[in-house]
Amino acid sequence: MRRHRILLTMVMMISFLLLNWKEASANHPPQTLDLIFQDQHFILPLNKIGFDGIDPTTIDRQRFFEWIQENVEPKINQSAQSAYFLDGELQPHQLGRKVDRKRLANWLDLPHFYLGSPQLLPVIEWEPKLTTDQCLRLKEKKIGSYTTNFNKKNKNRTHNIYLSTEAIDHKILLPGETFSFNRVVGKRSRTRGYRQARVIVKGEYSEGIGGGICQTSSTLFNSVDQAGLQIIERYSHSKRVTYVPRKRDAAVSWYGPDFCFRNQLNEPIIIVTNISDGQLTIELYGPDSIQTKPRFVPSPPS
Numbered sequence: 001m002r003r004h005r006i007l008l009t010m011v012m013m014i015s016f017l018l019l020n021w022k023e024a025s026a027n028h029p030p031q032t033l034d035l036i037f038q039d040q041h042f043i044l045p046l047n048k049i050g051f052d053g054i055d056p057t058t059i060d061r062q063r064f065f066e067w068i069q070e071n072v073e074p075k076i077n078q079s080a081q082s083a084y085f086l087d088g089e090l091q092p093h094q095l096g097r098k099v100d101r102k103r104l105a106n107w108l109d110l111p112h113f114y115l116g117s118p119q120l121l122p123v124i125e126w127e128p129k130l131t132t133d134q135c136l137r138l139k140e141k142k143i144g145s146y147t148t149n150f151n152k153k154n155k156n157r158t159h160n161i162y163l164s165t166e167a168i169d170h171k172i173l174l175p176g177e178t179f180s181f182n183r184v185v186g187k188r189s190r191t192r193g194y195r196q197a198r199v200i201v202k203g204e205y206s207e208g209i210g211g212g213i214c215q216t217s218s219t220l221f222n223s224v225d226q227a228g229l230q231i232i233e234r235y236s237h238s239k240r241v242t243y244v245p246r247k248r249d250a251a252v253s254w255y256g257p258d259f260c261f262r263n264q265l266n267e268p269i270i271i272v273t274n275i276s277d278g279q280l281t282i283e284l285y286g287p288d289s290i291q292t293k294p295r296f297v298p299s300p301p302s
Contacts, residue, residue, distance in 0.1 A: 033107075033114060035072065037121040042072050046111065059108050065101065073099050076121065080128035083135035085170035085270075092132045097125045129174055130268060137287040138172065138270040144227030144284035148219045148243040148300045150212070152278040156195040157212035162275060163193055164213040165282075168220065169273040173263040178232060181217045181252050181259040188213060188254055214251055215243050215280065217259045220271070221250035223282045224261045226297040227269070233260040245298045266291050 031053055035042040044067055047053075050060040080096030100122035107114050152158050167185040188194040196211065214237065221234060222244060234250050235257040241249050250259040263269050267290040274281045286292075 031111075031115050033111070034118040035121040036118045037076055037123065040075060041118070042121070046115075051111065056109055056111055059111065061105070061108060064108065065104075068099060068101070068104065072121070076123060080126055082128040082130035082172075083132040084130075084172060085135075088170060090132065090135060093128050093130065093135070095125045095127060097123050100124050130172065134268070134287075135172070138268060139272070139285045140288045141286055141290055142283055143269065143286055143290060143292045143294065144223040144225075144229075145281065146219050146222035146226060146297065146300070147279055147281040148215055149279055149302070150215055150243060154212075159193075159195050160188070160212040161216055161280060164188075164216040165273045165275055165280065168216070168271050168282075171271045172268055173271075174268045175263055175265060178260055178262045181220070181250075182254060183258075185213065185216075185252075214241070214249065216282075217252045218244045218249040219280050219282045221259055221261075222248055222297050222300075223284055225295055227284045228293040228295050229269075229284075230262040230264045231260075232262055233258055235259075242301060244300055248298065 031046050031051065033044045033046055035044075044064075046059065049063040049067065050058050052058045077098045078094070078096060081094035083093040084091050103122035107119075150158065150161060164185050168181075171179070171184060173179050186192065194213075218241070221231075225231065236247055236249050237251045240246060243249075251257045252259050265286065267286045269284055269286045269290070272283045272285060274283075
């Protein structure tokens with residue numbers, strides 16, 4: 001009889017506690033998880049994912065991470081962006097970041113520790129392949145340089161040289177990357193500003209859109225060769241050109257030959273171009289720690 005009274009008392013106490021909890025839940029707003037990142041707030045009422053306010057095992061983890069995927073990650077996750085140059089101006093790098101799902105999963109084991117006040121959203125960050133500081137060091141050491149002459153009175157040809165030179169100026173090549181002249185410069189067309197000038201086709205001179213850009217690719221080739229970089233693809237014209245020594249040219253055509261080289265060195269390199277008073281100069285630079293084996297390159301015709 002005494003044992004029966006004790007059991008009855010315990011049942012009544014549990015019923016009383018459950019009734020009070022239900023009344024408290026009805027009179028108070030649901031418990032929320034408030035995540036903050038910089039000036040952004042992400043608020044989730046935990047009853048929407050099954051939390052009863054007491055037992056962590058009532059949380060539906062799949063629904064929780066579906067909410068994270070739909071509402072949080074699109075505004076937080078981003079790819080790392082290397083520093084680069086735009087019109088000669090340095091553009092700072094951007095850190096990569098993503099929501100730290102593993103830490104959030106641990107939070108769900110003890111949700112009461114993270115309720116009632118805003119919590120910093122756990123985020124994983126990483127640097128890109130080329131940071132702003134690394135980019136600032138790219139011009140510490142000159143590893144290659146070549147200058148060719150052109151007739152600046154030939155307006156169309158000069159214009160094409162300018163356009164193609166601008167396309168490769170301050171182009172950065174990381175270790176192991178390959179440079180393709182056609183890919184970087186792009187299609188030579190009227191819509192992209194290129195003009196008609198003299199070109200060599202099958203050993204004969206003719207007029208074509210983009211005439212003159214082979215002087216850019218040939219100047220680049222000699223600078224690259226002097227720096228000791230790995231030449232992947234290069235073709236000579238079917239007729240001798242006058243701006244570089246014999247067999248020192250690099251013919252390019254959008255639907256044909258390309259000039260490609262690879263940065264096999266231990267550091268990134270940067271291409272720097274300059275045009276002044278009928279002279280085209282292309283220089284290659286790297287940080288002081290770059291290790292090169294330069295090659296001899298004959299001087300251009302005067």
